Amino acid sequence: MDGLRFDKLRILVVDDNQHMRKLVVAVLQAVGVRDLFEAADGEHAWRALRDTNPDIIVLDWQMDGMTGLEFARLVRNSPRSPNVYVPIIMLTGHTHVEHVRQARDAGVNEFLAKPVTVKAILSRLVNVVEHPRPFIRTKTYFGPCRRRRALTAYAGPERRKEPTFVD
């Protein structure tokens, strides 16, 4: 069986906890990823994004200084962002549906809840490679399409139009 070529991927792992970073990096190395970069905070991650041009970012949510959510928004929306399309996998101890919504609204592609397993890490990587989501640009959002499933009852032609309140 042939499978996803992990050796072709460049991945940036951003986590302020050195142990979790070490764990994720060790797993990624073991599955064949050769070009791995690490950052312990948003500021270093921003620099690494510019210097290393990763294909995928694995990003912790809760970090000292710039949070993962703020970093994701910066990547998607800053005019200085080196790659506004880079897939972001959010690694987090948050599991509430509201947190998933917040991550999605920040432009995150995949949500990886702790505790992490190898299977879960690989399945998120496969998802971002195999099922690239279309990007959406509206007045209030830029990022991957947030409709993984057809959750809304309305599926008509104007479902993505932004509502504007008028007097």
Add this chain to the structure above:
Amino acid sequence: MAITEKAQIFMPPISLKAKAGSASGTLTVDPEVLKSGEKAMEGLRREFSDWLAEDIATLAKTFAVFAKAPTAENAGALFRAAHDLKGQATTFEYPLIARVAASLAKLMDGMQSWEAAPLPLVAAHVDAIHVIHRDRIKDISNRIALTLAEELEGRVLKTIAQASFKQP
């Protein structure tokens, strides 16, 4: 309400499928690759307890700072340390530490502000985490640790409810 703005929808210009996809176009994970990853995780297992000890020491340190000066900044550091443990302790084979840490994070998050978390209850969580690690309680059904976790969770719920009641 009027609808005025159309959304642009387009595919990102870079295709990772073209870059990292297999020759056949199937994007599965080779079972051998999965095994390699799990072996790597297994290889780190002997370090887990030490890693957890370091994370617990960080929690204790942030708590000591917070106890001296309960500012928003210090509360934030304590919350992040608790949240880290909540997420990681199960991976590091101490699910009950994850549970107690989750209770602590919930306490801080449930108050009007993180720094409003009552010190004795925070201290009880930190102590419980120390004890579970010291006694190497990895079994999620350990009766004493479970009772302790449930007691802390109950007190957190009560504290949050009381704090909400007091809010204007």
